[in-house]
Amino acid sequence: MPIHVHSCHRKPRRVMHAKPTPEATEDIDAPRVRRGAVTLRDIAGAIGVSRATVSLVLRGSPLVHARTRARVEAELDRQNYVYNRAAANLRQRTSSSIALVINDLSNPFFAEFAAGVDEALAAAGYVTLLGSTGESTQRQQAVLTSLMEHTPAGIILSPAEGSQAQALTQVLGRQRNVVLFNREVEGAQWDLLALDNAQGAFLACRHLIAQGHQRIVFFGGHAASSSCRQRRAGYARAMQEADLKVQYVESAPNRQDAALCGVGLLSNDAQAVTAAVCYNDSVALGLMAALAKHGIVPGRDFAVTGFDDIAEAALFTPALTTLAADPRARGRQAAQLVLQRIGSPELASQQLTAAVALNIRASSACAPTPHMSSPPPSSPSAHFPHKASGR
Structure with a gap:
């Protein structure tokens, strides 16, 4: 959302400095309360290292000396630093998350399916972003649009009834690491895992x-x-x-x-x-x-x-x-399929059918x-x- 900054011009005013009281004098040396997120610059400045060093520590780089790493990690904890994963993904053109969008969250089948997906993705170092469409194509577009803002590495989608390839392509853009589950979408060129x-x-x-x-x-x-x-x-x-x-x-x-x-x-x-x-x-x-x-x-x-x-x-x-x-096994299979697509994007699309x-x-x-x-x-x-x- 764009931020509009409005400025107004006022005549300068004389500022009268009051003589500090004993209580005020004690507060002068107290740490200031921050208004906003802690940044790499804050961490680096507090312990006298570069922003690049802090960044290397956050990424787990072996290039940082153990003692320096310990100092940085201690300062990160002290200032309650929260890593901005989305910004890092944009800088590195990578993502540690995969989106899972299902058509009916109330169906116990999909609870088991989602558990299988999450198990396999966690083992591969990924986090699952979950969305549900309630069998609504409009809701599906909104959910996918929101999830795409997190730049997921891939998407597993159980399409809502009436889904169309053109509408899905519009919201997914150039994202090719997509696996459809159980329902076909006419004209779609993505991988498909279906039941027999x-x-x-x-x-x-x-x-x-x-x-x-x-x-x-x-x-x-x-x-x-x-x-x-x-x-x-x-x-x-x-x-x-x-x-x-x-x-x-x-x-x-x-x-x-x-x-x-x-x-x-x-x-x-x-x-x-x-x-x-x-x-x-x-x-x-x-x-x-x-x-x-x-x-x-x-x-x-x-x-x-x-x-x-x-x-x-x-x-x-x-x-x-x-x-x-076996919905949990199907979830693991879908996760492996999207991981395979992420690792080998040049492969031709696959259509797999699981026996029942x-x-x-x-x-x-x-x-x-x-x-x-x-x-x-x-x-x-x-x-x-x-x-x-x-x-």
Whole structure:
């Protein structure tokens, strides 16, 4: 922010010097209270060394004699000096921080993912700058703009729904050390680490079909998200291979909205649905809570699968069948990818896909109950989409 200095001209005034009192005389030799940050010049002047020497000590240079280093460090402590990392980064054209921007801070998956990122970056000597977009592209632009002011060495971004490469490029500028996680951005040339979304949903749906279910819905997520589209595609492939109708219910990818939208499964036109392949674990837990509230027992009356295998999935009642993605390991993998990009910026962009594994638990143990009629086989192209989200 520019600082505007306003000056005004006044006529000089005569200053009358009062005779110092004993109390005032004692204060003359007391150290002055500083108004502002301590500078290198302050440290250097206090102990009679050059600013360059103080700077070398701050950077850990071996060129400074041990006794001089000790004097400088003692003075730094005495004056409570705070190192201006941002200014040093600008001077040295380097940075010791990497930005991590995620789309949903409330999702436990991303808490584990962020922990994995931070572990790997800390081991490499970097600090993690964390931002969250709340699935808003406008918020994403603001967060990235703010983080770029800290000149991070790289960025790990889980894009908000509807992200566009042009808008991201405008705010990231010439920053090429970028890794996208799980969601693709059309036209982007950055590295991408994705989960095997299509295969995971295919495995979950095929498991439910093997249990005898035929009326299976894909529940949750928005089609604007590439990860949701991929999971839908895997579900649809399994349904089409079994000559069954596909059916979708949209919701925001969180527990609260899923619980609200789950009521739609209890409507007359959806009574025969016996199982759901859910977009993620948060959606699955929200759906199971809604079903239980209406007297439908998950795992006994209705089968549910999730995606991610967050810690709560195994502890919920019934325990949730889900696709294990190992979010902490994915965080470490994303961190290694951005570190590799920082070290070798000339490498061609990479697109990596992490495998997922189906963990079968009690939530999908049930077969269709006898009172639910089985549907006749139908054309694979039949769709019965339901949209139940205002977001």
